[in-house]
Amino acid sequence: MDPPPGMAPVSKKVRLPPEVNRIIYVRNLPYKISADELYDIFGKYGAIRQIRKGNSNDTKGTAFVVYEDIYDAKSAVENLSGFHVAGRYLVVLYYNPKKFEKRRDQQKEREDLEKLRAKLNEAN
Numbered sequence: 001m002d003p004p005p006g007m008a009p010v011s012k013k014v015r016l017p018p019e020v021n022r023i024i025y026v027r028n029l030p031y032k033i034s035a036d037e038l039y040d041i042f043g044k045y046g047a048i049r050q051i052r053k054g055n056s057n058d059t060k061g062t063a064f065v066v067y068e069d070i071y072d073a074k075s076a077v078e079n080l081s082g083f084h085v086a087g088r089y090l091v092v093l094y095y096n097p098k099k100f101e102k103r104r105d106q107q108k109e110r111e112d113l114e115k116l117r118a119k120l121n122e123a124n
Helices: 035-045 070-080 097-123
Strands: 023-027 048-053 063-067 091-094
Touching: 023 070, 035 048, 035 063, 035 070, 063 070, 070 091
Parallel strands: none
Antiparallel strands: 023 063, 023 091, 048 063
16 A cells, blocks of 8 residues: 555564554544544545544543554554644544553542442441
8 A cells, every 4th residue: 555645655674662553542533523534534544444432421532543554553643643633633642551451440449439438428
C-alpha cells in the first residue's frame, strides 16, 4: 500500500520503540462524530481492523482504533496527534494496557470505599 500524499514510505525493517502497537487510543473526539467519519480519518493511514467508540458518560469523546499493521498505527499516531476535528484537537496515543488497568483498579478502590462509607452511615 502506498503512503498518503506527503508522507515518506515507512521501512518495515525499522526497529520500533516498545510502546508502539497496533492499538491506538484517541481522546478529545467530538461527541457527535460518526463511525464513518472515524473510518475516513483513521483509514487514510492503513487498513483498520476495528474502531470502538466510547458511549458511556465517562468514555464519551474517546475511541480505540485497531490497525491491521503496526506501521500503519505508527503513521496514524505521528500524523493525527493534534489534528483538528470539529473545533477539537485530537489526542492520539498508543494503547498502554498498564495505564488502563491502573485506572480500573483506582476506580474499584473508590467504589469499595463508597460501599464502606455507606455501611458506616447505616450503622450510625
